[in-house]
Amino acid sequence: MIRNIAFDLGGVVVALSYEQAVKRFEEIGLRDARKHLDAFCQKGIFGDLEKGMISPEEFRSELSLLVGRELSHDECKFAWHGYVESVPQKNLQMLLRLRKLGYKVCLLSNTNPYMMQWAKSNEFDGNGHSIEHYFDHLYLSYECKQMKPSAEIFRMMLDGQQSSAEETLFIDDGQKNIEAAKALGIQTLFPENNEDWTEPLERLLGIDK
DSSP: OOOEEEEOTBTTTBEEOHHHHHHHHHHTTOTTHHHHOOSSOOOHHHHHHHTTSSOHHHHHHHHHHHHTSOOOHHHHHHHHGGGEEEOOHHHHHHHHHHHHTTOEEEEEEOOOHHHHHHHTSTTSSSSSOOGGGTOSEEEEHHHHTOOTTOHHHHHHHHHHHTOOSTTEEEEOSOHHHHHHHHHTTOEEEOOOTTOOOHHHHHHHHTOOO
16 A cells, blocks of 8 residues: 655656756856756766755856856856746645645655755745645755665655655656666656656546546
């Protein structure tokens, strides 16, 4: 029986736009942005930020060197926020519904402080609520010092939720992340990027619309 449900952020809870992110990083001066950015698991200084190996200030400084001019914190935030295409209200309402039905609901995301500065603000949903309004707990790569598809971040989530793998469902649009969860015995749901996962989830859980 599923008791614990873990969600990815970009491409699942939030509609993700890789192309918009590339465009914004190019706008602030990163000419080869496509070479540096990834939709699922960042590398280089981008990965170091999301793994918590460098601070936002260190990232800003390193990115400034790549760009060739001094960047501001707000410019970095603007560029990172390009990954957000929209925040579908249908997804948010499903999260609240699941919690009301008694499921433990958590976020398990490769992300960074620039993105979460927005997500943890009351600007997140357009209705004055932060992302924390919708989840029991957030497992964020830069805080956990681990990134999906590392098995360790999944184990940290299971321990934190006090849930077994068999009782846990993980929803992610990244194939490698899904495979890592399955290897630990976690049940999975694999929607395509930005695909509506609410109805497949209802069917899987056997809950009415």
